[in-house]
Amino acid sequence: MSFRETLDKAISLLCRKKVPYARDPLLIEYFRRSFDNSPPIRPYHLDYPNDDILRLIVDRECELYLEAKYDGTHIQFSKYGIFKHDGKPISNEQLAGLMHICLDNPSLVSRIFRAVEKGYVIEVELFGKYYTPMGFHLTYDRLYDLTVFEVGLNGKWIPPPEKYILLKELKLPYPSYCAIKPRDVEELRRKLSEIAGRDEYFEGAVAKTRLVDTSGYRVKQFVKDGLIAFKVKVKEPKIKFRKTRVKRRTKREIRIGGALAKEINDELLKLYSENRGIFSSPRNIPRIINYILDYLRNAHPHLLEGVEEKDLKRYIAGKALEIIRGKFR
Incomplete structure (x- = not known):
């Protein structure tokens, strides 16, 4: 969609939901810039940890920072515009x-733009009662809110704990966190699971540490610009869809499991939160499949290794149909 189409749809959505808003000139100007530029630091995607990243953290004696994982959507603010996690301009839902x-918290938006004007790249999570794909913020006291989970400068993300010091200086909110320095892999596994399961960590935990030498470890997918990061999720979504009976065309079993299944299910819920219209009819399933496949190829290509594309498409189609034919529990 164009700048004008997205803006008009955002306003229409707010009016339809009877949500008050402010048409802030600075926000609109930065949003307009998004259509002529790209993110200065590529927004990253998170993977679940493998054995190598856990061994690396222990072997290199890394101090690991575990941040609460909010249930929303990534948005990047920079002097070049406002972008979503795939590097494109934000959607009408996000703009709304x-x-x-x-209107609700103008000083927060002003502080973000002041940081941007100083040259910082600000990565935020947009979440709230009206934006919670997994349902963890359904009882939150604000319809929409922001928390800052990354600050970048000169093409790199600033690692913790320096990041927290800077965010305090900028007077910007950030997720609660705790620091651990595990002695062995088993202790690390236990701590990750325990902390990610805490109520105050919402969807789970995001583990971060400064970038170290990764030679000899298969950890490419965890290396970001200036830091190492991965996610830990042990909770089921608060929002689920009732499964519907679908006539089986074949007895052949589709085996898609583990991290790949989680990524597909999570991304479908996020897509539903951003664009419910696409789930209005089974005719849109090919579009949904293409969206999810593009996301996986871009964000998690290693998860697709050894998986037959036809099986992957059938799995995505089945899950999409559950959403189309089902209702929230």
């Missing part, structure tokens, strides 16, 4: 949330 925050 920001326009409400401009």
Whole structure:
């Protein structure tokens, strides 16, 4: 969609939901810039940990920072514009949330733009009662809100704990966190699971540490610009869909499991949160499949190794159909 189409749809959505908003000139200007630029630091995607990343943390004696994982959507603010996690301009749903925050908490938006004007790249999570794909913020006291989970400068993310010091200086909110320095892999596994399961960690935990030498470890997918990061999720989504009976065309079993299944299910829920219209009819399933496949190829190509594309498409189609034919529990 164009700048004008997205803006008009955002306003229409807010009016339809009877959500108050402010048409902040600075927000609109930065949003407009998104259509002529790209993110200065590529927004990253998170993977679940493998054995190598756990061994690396223990062997290198890394101090690991575990941040609460909010249940929302990534948005990047920079002097080049406002972008979503795939590097494209934010959607009308995301813009709508920001326009409400401009009215509900204008000082927060102003502080973000002041940081951007100083040259920082600010990565935020947009979440709230009206933006919670997994349902962890359904009882939150604000319709939309923001928390800052990354600050970048000169093409790199600033690692913790320096990041927290800077965010305090900028007077910007950030997720609660705790630091651990595990002695062995088993202790690390236990701590990751225990902390990610805490109520105050919402969807789970995001583990981060400064970038270290990774030679000899298969950890490419965890290396970001300036830091190492991965996610830990042990909770089931608060929002689920009732499964519906679908006539089976074949007895052949589709085996998609583990991290790949989680990524597909999570991304479908996020897509539903951003674009419910695409789930209005089974005719849109090919579009949904293409969206999810593009996401996986871009964000998690290693998860697709050894998986037959036809099986993957059938799995995505089945899950999409559950959402189309089902209702929230």
